[in-house]
Amino acid sequence: MKTYLDTNILYxxxxxxxxxxNIKGKSITSINALEFLKNIEKKHHxxxxxxxxxxTNHIHQIAIARMHKSIKKSHPFNKRLSDSIIFDFSQDFESYSLYNNKSVSEVINNKRKELFYSSIEFLGKSENxxxxxxxxxxxxxxxxxxxxxxxxxYLGYELLNEFLKKHxxxxxxxNCWNDILILAKSVNEGAKLITSDKLLNKFASEVYNGQIKQVDNTIEIxxxxxDENLENNWTKQESKGYINRGWQYKMNK
Structure with missing residues (x-):
């Protein structure tokens, strides 16, 4: 059974x-990794x-390494080298691009320390x-x-649409959308999420039959x-409300 650790637990x-x-061998989502590794930019979208x-392959890795040697250490990698997801919320919320969904998972799961360190080399000494x-x-x-x-x-948009009806x-x-994406991943995986006490978490547990357990200063959902019967979940019964709102997304790479 998979267990996800929320970002606050990592901190x-x-x-x-x-x-x-004991967090050894547990799982995190790319959102948790990007938050914990101070990657998400709030001021620029x-x-x-x-x-x-x-x-994508060994030849690609060699090409990236050569490219890095040819540029100044004070310069970051171009954003076009990373993958991205564009979230479009129409007129409801400001749309933005999330970078490194796949690439942060790749450097963690394959322990590519050199590539990751090269990506942050341009940052100041303390932050680096x-x-x-x-x-x-x-x-x-x-x-x-x-x-x-x-x-x-898809599930994140559904959860956001349903949450806005009541809260x-x-x-x-x-921050709220990041929390929703983490919850959506946990629901789709049928996983346990170890996190803190948040309204969003309680709401998700209610609509997805999640079992909440209080453990010290954290909660486990x-x-x-x-493969369980989820016929009582609202996602099985209601229309795709987020489509009516005009919410879309696009994955690059």
Whole structure:
């Protein structure tokens, strides 16, 4: 059974807080990885704080390495070398591009330290050290990183549409949407999500028959496995409300 760790759990464990939780070999989503590794850019909607090249084969890796040698260390990799997802929320929320969904998973799961370090080399000394330390923490704990796929985005839009019928989102929409994507991935995988107490988490557990368990200062939400009978879930019964809103997405690479 898969267990996902939310970003706050990663921070707690990295900071050495006393959580009675063994995270070795657990899973994270690409969103958790990008948040923890300080990659998500909030001020600009069409770039990340750094871009990780998406390696498709060994020849591609050699080409990227040669390219990096030819540019100044103070220059980041071009965003076109990374993969991206464009989220379009029509007039409801500001649309933006999420970079490195696939590439951050690739460098974590294949332990490509050199490529990742090259991607952050242009950053200031203090920030570079902090991100590198967090990346080592992820590798040392053998965390597995799962990408977002189209099914997760579809479900994320459904969950957002349903949530807005009953609740109001907090001012930072990007943070809320990230939480929703993490929840959607957990639901689709029939996984356990270890996280903190949030309204969104409780809402998702209600509409997807998730079982909530309080453990110290965290909560564990166990979603039904994908092969269980989920006929009572609202996604089986209601129309695709997000389509009526005009929400779309596009994956590049």
């Amino acid at each position: 707690y464990k990295h900071q050495g807080q006393n959580l009675n939780l 069409n770039k990340a704080k750094y871009h990780i090249p998406f390696i 050290k902090d991100i590198k330390n967090k990346f080592k923490f992820v590798l040392e704990n053998d965390l597995k990183c799962d990408i977002l796929n189209p099914e997760d985005i 109001t989102l907090k001012p930072d929409f990007r 166990q979603f039904p496995s994908s």
